Amino acid sequence: MCVKVGDVLPHGNLLVMSEGVPQEVDLTALLKDKKVIIFAVPGAFTPTCSAKHLPGFVEHYEAFKGRDIDDIVCVSVNDVFVMDAWGKAHDANRIIMASDGLAEFTKKLGLEVDVAKAKMGIRSRRYAMLVEDGIVQQMWLEEPGAFEISAAEHVLNQL
Template identity: 60%
Template sequence: MSASDLFAGKRVVLFAVPGAYTPTCSAKHLPGFKEHSAALKAKGVDTIACTSVNDVFVMDAWGKSQDADDVVMLADGNGAFAKAVELEMDASGFGMGMRSQRYAMVVNDGTVEQLFVEGPGEFKVSSAEHVLDNL
């Protein structure tokens, strides 16, 4: 799927996690968007999508394990999207290589309306609750 396929003519909340199945991502980040999907859609969001520097098979399995039917799971296997939006990070110190920073963005027809980037080790501004409060 290309970025234009995802964003053209739609209002999309895209959130990124450093890795599928990682603790904060699995316990808080993805479950929050799953829990608040109806409220986000009620505020005009057409699509909720999650991206991570993982392969398509991992993202598919993670989405299924989380019952995240309302969230489009997007693999950024080589980190090309993270790099293109200048939100990559080096997690080599944790044995994870190049990854995506944790963030959420609201994109309206291809234009970023809002961008919420977390500080290192934080989980606040990219949460579903924070995005919902700022729509």
């Protein structure tokens, strides 16, 4: 079952890098009393994710803050070291670069995709969502291979 508007996000722990050390982040605690954009990509350092998806949120970070967004979280089924390096490569220091290395959170959302044919294993579908106090308010889920509605520019226009 796929997460939808009105759902409470399931509990999940993600890994982030903090001062060079991987740290678990309780997503429920992170979202409490906040308005957060969570967006997910199929893979760090992949073409569309690196050329368009992450850079859009980096570029428009201040515009999101101007719309009362407390945090922006980028999730990918990559390890925390890859997410940290990818964030640094794109000057994404204000975005929470979160690793869902075993796809546990992604699977709880029902947003996993098996790309074993491409030798990439289980990954996340591409999406963005607005979450307020842990409840999904808006959801922009891309069709496989697409990149339109989860783009930072589109999400901003919808807020």
